Amino acid sequence: GAGVSQTPSNKVTEKGKYVELRCDPISGHTALYWYRQSLGQGPEFLIYFQGTGAADDSGLPNDRFFAVRPEGSVSTLKIQRTERGDSAVYLCASSFGRGNEQYFGPGTRLTVT
Amino acid sequence: QKEVEQNSGPLSVPEGAIASLNCTYSDRVSQSFFWYRQYSGKSPELIMSIYSNGDKEDGRFTAQLNKASQYVSLLIRDSQPSDSATYLCAVYMKTSYDKVIFGPGTSLSVIP
Numbered sequence: 001g002a003g004v005s006q007t008p009s010n011k012v013t014e015k016g017k018y019v020e021l022r023c024d025p026i027s028g029h030t031a032l033y034w035y036r037q038s039l040g041q042g043p044e045f046l047i048y049f050q051g052t053g054a055a056d057d058s059g060l061p062n063d064r065f066f067a068v069r070p071e072g073s074v075s076t077l078k079i080q081r082t083e084r085g086d087s088a089v090y091l092c093a094s095s096f097g098r099g100n101e102q103y104f105g106p107g108t109r110l111t112v113t
Numbered sequence: 114q115k116e117v118e119q120n121s122g123p124l125s126v127p128e129g130a131i132a133s134l135n136c137t138y139s140d141r142v143s144q145s146f147f148w149y150r151q152y153s154g155k156s157p158e159l160i161m162s163i164y165s166n167g168d169k170e171d172g173r174f175t176a177q178l179n180k181a182s183q184y185v186s187l188l189i190r191d192s193q194p195s196d197s198a199t200y201l202c203a204v205y206m207k208t209s210y211d212k213v214i215f216g217p218g219t220s221l222s223v224i225p
């Protein structure tokens with residue numbers, strides 16, 4: 001079946017702008033995760049959804065970051081007032097439940113100029 | 114101590130040799146352990162999961178888990194140049210964090 005998809009694959013934006021990153025998980029996966037990965041680092045947890053609710057948002061770095069999953073499938077990560085330090089690859093993963101095997105999408109490379 | 118640590122790379126092995134990748138973790142009651150492979154510019158790809166002590170083999174890959182020592186490893190037999198990638202260890206730390214924590218990764222280079 002289809003894997004996790006993410007759009008856009010690349011996003012270049014100016015400092016201070018608003019961006020939205022989209023993730024479409026594997027069909028049937030109730031758990032969805034957002035990670036951020038910088039060069040030479042492992043994925044850094046941002047937020048976890050179980051169904052429609054954000055079960056754990058402890059990884060969001062500040063209140064400029066917000067994510068939604070209104071129908072329990074597609075999720076959108078929203079970043080307000082972007083800063084150059086937000087530049088990274090944003091990864092989405094899905095699984096059948098927390099602690100289960102996670103499958104990653106191709107990622108969105110965000111560059112803030 | 115970081116939650117998940119991996120042996121620092123880069124690790125270079127000749128083609129056909131065994132590559133050994135190591136990972137230690139801090140949460141004594143961690144339950145699930147995963148190895149991901151990440152090619153440069155690509156996203157992580159799950160290659161192995163292991164949940165109980167001992168060895169688990171899948172083709173040329175063997176995962177080894179020792180919960181008492183809080184240690185998990187990945188062996189790659191008959192290494193191929195196509196195995197050259199960064200290998201990420203991930204641990205589900207249910208008690209302390211209730212989330213999967215990733216290590217920093219070990220870069221492996223298989224020399225033809």
